[in-house]
Amino acid sequence: MTLIPRTGVDALKFLGIGLARFSNIFLEVFRTSRAFRVGLVIFAVMIVLGVAVSSFSPFDPRRWYLVPPNRPPSPEFPLGTTTNGQDVFWLLTWSIKNSLIIGLITAMVASHFGLILGMLAGARGGLADRILMIMTDSFVVIPSLPTLILLAVLLRDVMTIPLMGLIISIFSWPWPSRQVRAMVLSLREREFIATSIFSGYGVMGRVFRDYLPFILPWHLVNLTNTVLFAISSEAALAVIGVSILSEATLGVMIYWALNYSALFRGLWWWLISPVITIILIFVSLFLISKGISDYSNPRLRWQARG
């Protein structure tokens, strides 16, 4: 049984199939689902704010006392300023960028790791399946928030935004992996897989040729969920002060706003901005994933996050 596509051409073919399938799904969903379009627009706005707009910031928004403190929103400071003399708008754009980086890194690493592991376990079965699932289960049972706190404390000296994403990944792959495995197991029961086993495809071939197209929509939904999970995990860490407090992320913004009692002092713009942004990111990703899952009707979607 081969574990890899037999030739490079095969691999390219599989990749091509995957990409084509992906863009088909995308176009189809975009055409049929209004929720998807709305979500995509909001998300695009976030990306633009985070990636493009943030680079036009007239100054490093992380620096303190560059603008007058405690100003409410005004034409000069569209989202007001903080007690530390930071412009909330520019700070927010940077925060969006960093939070999205964390989210995307986690999504890329964790959900693909989970996907591949789950497919392998499901497709190979037997001993490999057992071992992989025991590994997965072990990670499921470890209490994640406390361990994340410990890791964040441990790696504080070397902590960077991408590293934060990687750390959060550690607890983001087991669930998807279990789900994927379950889906592969149920797909395995279907007849066409048997056909492809008899026609001589290896494990990887089966995975790409037969399972992936069915799992792909689910996987896209899981990607968006993982982004959310990562962003909110970082926020949870930040709220108790173990994120990268000198960087700008949505969680860190909330941390400083809470630290300066923005809620009780009427500096609502400081706290509300990152909170609304998180909500908007969530709503947009929710709509996107809803669009995709309405299209493909995967049953396991919401179980992706335990």
Next chain:
Amino acid sequence: MSKLLIFIASRIVAFVLTVVIGVTVVFIIPRLLPYNPVEAQIGFIYSIGQFYDPTAIESLRQTLYELYGLKGNPVEQYLGVWRRLLTLDLGPSIMSFPTPVATLIGIALPWTLGLLTFSVLISWTLGNVIGTISGFFNHKKFSKLLTGVAVVLYPVPYFILALVLMFTFAFLIPIFPLGGGITIVGVGFSLDLVLNLAKHAALPAISIIIPGALGWWFLSSFTLTSQKKTEDFVRYAELKGLPNGVVLRRYLIRNILMPQTTALGLALGGIFSGALLTEVVYAYPGLGRLLYQAIINNDYNMIMGISLLSILGVSLATLLLDLLYPLIDPTVRYR
């Protein structure tokens, strides 16, 4: 029958392996921390400016290393952990030396169990009922409104929701206390005691129930329902002209209950690591708070103890679910 036995045996083996790996990971991580509790304590003594004999400090340091069991090499320490676990002696707490970890967990556990069992069950039930009904009538107005609320509520950082609740219901409308577990003097079981406990648990519970019921459980059951609803057997039940009630009960709820029960089992198993943020915000004396204190004070023994409890809790829940699942879900067979 032997198939069943093999099934049970393999699950139990998996369970044991899971626990072993979990414990090992939890053992390794805090020990990688470049900090140690002895030096933390010495530093603490310096930093509060307590008067100490300068020569006494060094002897204090040496003694503490021995007492905290940090002298041996990692292998010895690791074996020590297993010896302790098997004898159920979790060692002394470092931050609350020399009280045994087991004692402290024993003090905190009932609070967490009480608060979380209650609120997890309530939010699960509530969320599933509302979510299923909304999912079933997902074209209705109330359903869209609820979904909107859930989508907005779910990502609100937990801490903020708790603070807003506290501000509103303990300050603006002071019907609940600001925090704590109990404010009644004297011991003995009475109605007052129960009411007092309930009053203190109310806000933390609400902070768990609202995002849980209206956020997470709602969204999951809503989504499951809307998906199941489009499946052939549900559509056909409607086409057969079965009343909505029958479709909802016999076709939808029954099919949704299974994945949701799995999730509930895991959520209940997870109770043993406590609700960290809730308990911190409301000064609620449960395991989550204890764990938080242990983490910021580098109390290895305590971290081990609580994590172990949590690992056991979740693994046991998984094991039980695995074993019981075929009984609940006719479509799953022992494999």
Next chain:
Amino acid sequence: MSVNTLVLDCRNVTAHYELGYGVRVRAVDNVSLSVRRGEIVGLAGESGCGKTTLMRTIYRDVTPPLRVLSGVVRLQATDGEMVDLYSLSEARLREMRAKVISYIPQGSMSVLNPTSRIRSQFIEIFQKYGGVRKDEALRQVKDRLRELGLRESILNSYPHQLSGGMRQRTVIALATIMNPRIVLADEPTSALDVVYQRGVVEMIQKIREMYGTSFILVSHDMGLHYQVTDRIALMYAGKIIEVGKTDDVFSEPLHPYTEGLINSLPRIGGSKRLEGLSGLPPSLANPPPGCRFHPRCPYRMEKCAREEPPLLKFGDREVACWLLEGKK
């Protein structure tokens, strides 16, 4: 009660799928069809020609993006009373389903509730109307199952424990258990092997005999139609292009499409080469002008591409084809 009483009468029904961006699939276009008491009407045609949509429309199983644009579907609710199906209240409709009109959906493999036993899925239907004792109900169920060649023991099974064929027959039993006036059977025999197909056919005929039940039998299997149906309607691209007594249609197909379909059947003893239809049915989102069949028609004329042929009556036959213009 006359044998010729109309049980179902649909007139000029037009139902489209509206997919947004102005994309509109004209799945059922101005179709009229009536069924008399005790009659088995076949509905034939290639895949994607609107048969299932017509069934859904008749059953008022209309959910977006499917929309009924015009037409009337009338159903005999009680003896002598024809009601407009689309003006009924939800409650009334629900009450009529299973008892007056019932539906065997296509691909009935997955329509059984996976988490409850077959027994309770039957009982549910009796419970809906009440008034029948449980043992009496079970007796009827067992009888029906036996007719379909199913063992009683399946009542204690869950759907996933049954084979595909058993499931399909179970669904047929479910749909006919209340002996409704009319049953819409959409490809009821697709998953069955020949032996069980025969059982289903016999059961249909028996029910018709005993209870005067009418059927609309949807199938692309012309052989089945030949065996079972009294009348047959042929659909092409959302339209009915020929209706008539089954024997007449088979012996003398008038529409080129019908001819094509029948010619594709193997005949016992026949040595004629099988002549299938060439090409594919048109996209219903963008049907060809004029006669929709003209791109594939071996006899096409200039007029065919320009004007749409009306459904012309020839005795009890109706055909829509310019070839027959003037033959009246």
Next chain:
Amino acid sequence: MNRKTSYIAISTALVLVAALALSAVPVSYGQLPLPAGVPRGDVLVIENHWGTYANPNNWNPIASPGVGPASIAPGGSGYQQLCKAFLWYINTSNSMLIPWIAAEPPIYSPDFTSLVVKLRDGVYWNDGTPLTAEDVVFTLKYLKEAPAPIGVNEKASVKDARALDRLTVLIELVSPNPRWHYFYAVIIYGAGGILPKHVWQGKDPQKFENNPPMCAGPYNLRAVDPAGNWFLWERFDNWWGSKVFGVVPAAKYVLYINHGPDEAKALAMTKHELDALRTLLPEQAELVIKNNPYLKGWRASPPFAWPLDPCVKGIAFQTKTPPFDKREVRWALAYAIDYRTVYRAFVGIDRSTPTPAALPVIPHAADIETYYIPLLNYLKDHGYDPELVLDIARENNAWWVEKYPVLGWWKQDLAKAEQLLTAQGFRRGPDGKWLLPDGTPWTIEIKTTSGFEMESQRIAFLVADQWRAFGIDVKVTPLESGPFSTSYSIGDFQVGTFWPGCSQILDLYANWFNRWSSKYWVQKKGEGGHGTGWNTKEAPIPELDRIVDELERTAPDSPRAFELYREALKIWVRDLPWLGFFPTPFYTFQDGYAWENWPTFPENYYMDPVSWWSQHLFVILKVKPTGRAPTKDAIMDPKPLRVANTPLVKIASAAEWESLVGGPPPAVGVTTVTLRETVTQRVTELRTQVVTQVQTQTVTTVDWGVLSGVAAAVGIVLLVVGIVVGRALGRRRPAQ
């Protein structure tokens, strides 16, 4: 109006109405853990600043070495304020000794190798057992014999102890030490107490829970929160102090309670559910200041913050780590700081200001006179500008501006900083950022606090900002208390916002000074050793070692001691091992709603208003009910407590010592002649001076309008988003 708009309109109206209704609800209290029928006015409610006690039933004060973070001993439970048996207190506001269970200051032998402690007659434990010399001797020996780490001080310093008579103890020391009694004198926190022999004898010092604790104070433990958040103490009417001093505390109950995070504490204080709290960040203090018209702080009116917390907060350098091992680098970094900006960031909305402290000495009036003014010229030579923040302080009516306009800081001098660095081989890279002498980019990591002492964290971020502006990459790493203390202790840092300079009293040796001697330097393997030891064994500073040696043989309040301290401070300024900024202002709020006669500066300043110190007992003994809250058992007009303030030590002449130890105790009547008297007089002068205060109008209601507006706005936003989402979801999709 279509249905959707009417939905929005109705919901908006509902949110607004709800918000208005909420703001109209009157504030009430009644969530405190009190026995049935006890009115609010009988109870003094004090913050349990420690938080949740993991095991609230363990009242063993010795088992946890030092003040173990979660042991019961720290001030959060009330044990050290209300119960613990102390021999002496030290009045931090004037650096004098208050003999308590001891009758007078300790009498040292001329060579400081022994001391005699005389106890008051008539002191007894709260069960009626007399508290005698036997208890003191028992305590010392019990601790000495207990397994380590219990009693490490006693093991290291006490050779022997014995009772000379029922009330006199002779303690022989291992080595000469004129300050031994600091172990048993309350300076602020965690001092040793006497153990009741009849309770502790034969008990395992590690396992004995001491529950409930046997007290020798005016209160007994009445009830404990099984959850560890609160402790209720009940007045003991037969307290020995009532007989000896004639004083009975007014409050029938004292409740120590943890309300949770700072927001909850602030809310509790506005609801009058908390009478005294430790501190709040200025922003949280704002809430209380705006909503509690009865509020008192360090002063009776704004500015409220107490500016003399005993630790100078600032930036500490790890002097073993290059490039911070060079004093020029440290000075350059000091010159790169704009102190005015940092200072201004700590001006509270009530115009509270910090008191600048360039020296590692808390600028009490006496300290300014003893250290700051005599050293002023020396400081100026190093770039000290006494007027640096004087204008800000004057604007805000700081307590010291009129009397002591000398408190300033090192003036920002970027040119000099540049020059110092360049001379050490540093240069700027092409991007203007500094490179180390070896050519690599210079990155500084500042370790700071997280989750506690948030003021220090702010200092770190402010300084980081300024150093970045100067061209150095700075990274701030906040650490929780465990890791933070560890890295301080083992010296694992470059720069940190530690507070190595704490001084409650003029005798600097009491806190940090011993660590200035290289002989106490402990080299940890592979690390630089703890952060304050800038005088190390590898590179000792001989003159500093000499000074410490001499101080260890000099009485703590002799003029010679102060001379030596000044010399040491000069060396400190030369080397600048850390940058002292100021003691951060503490909002030690006291609520005047139910209780009055709180210590307020300057007119009624009998004690620092610090509820977590052991000395807070003196405040508890002095406060009176206002009558605003209903009372039943509170004493409306308690007698004032009068206790003697005495010098820190007595030093017997050889003859006196002979008669003391050999024969019967001499009659009391030792005269006290120290430098202290003049200082005390000056302090008194300071107090009598009337400070004209511009009374800022205290806003008595919170701006509910704004809050309701905010609530409504949030509601509307959520609603609109919800509806938009709902609509988007509502569109039906192909259902095939």
